[in-house]
Amino acid sequence: MRRGTIQKPKTITEEELKEKLMQHYGRGVDREMVKTEIKNSHGTVGSVLYSLDGSPPKGYVLFVPQIRQLSLYDAHGKRFRIIREVYEIE
Numbered sequence: 001m002r003r004g005t006i007q008k009p010k011t012i013t014e015e016e017l018k019e020k021l022m023q024h025y026g027r028g029v030d031r032e033m034v035k036t037e038i039k040n041s042h043g044t045v046g047s048v049l050y051s052l053d054g055s056p057p058k059g060y061v062l063f064v065p066q067i068r069q070l071s072l073y074d075a076h077g078k079r080f081r082i083i084r085e086v087y088e089i090e
Contacts, residue, residue, distance in 0.1 A: 012070070012083070013090045014050070020072060021052045023058035024080060031058060048089065063089055 017031045025031075032053040040046030047064045051057040060073040063086065070083040 004065070010083070010086045011088050011090060012086055017050060017061050017070075017072075019062065020081070023073070024074060025052065025058045027058075050083070 004069050014033060014035070018031075021033070022031070027087050034053060034057075036046045036049045036051075038049060045065060047062060050061040050063075052059040054075070058075045058077060060077070062071045062073070063069070067090075068085050069089055070086050070089075072081040072083075073079050086088050
């Protein structure tokens with residue numbers, strides 16, 4: 001993206017997130033996605049962590065609403081994608 005370019009605000013669904021993790025994981029088994037909201041000291045949601053069910057979990061998504069950023073991680077905790085300007089997850 002070029003500096004100064006205005007991006008359209010994004011909304012992404014939980015199903016789309018699950019699909020991105022499943023594609024990266026590369027297995028045909030459908031897995032459940034677990035959502036955990038983490039509250040900050042003010043009592044509001046500071047971040048939301050999604051994990052793709054498994055033992056250990058097969059992937060993670062970290063959403064930080066204040067900076068409007070999603071980070072996708074593999075099963076080893078290595079980030080493989082950043083999605084910016086995400087305003088909400090449906």
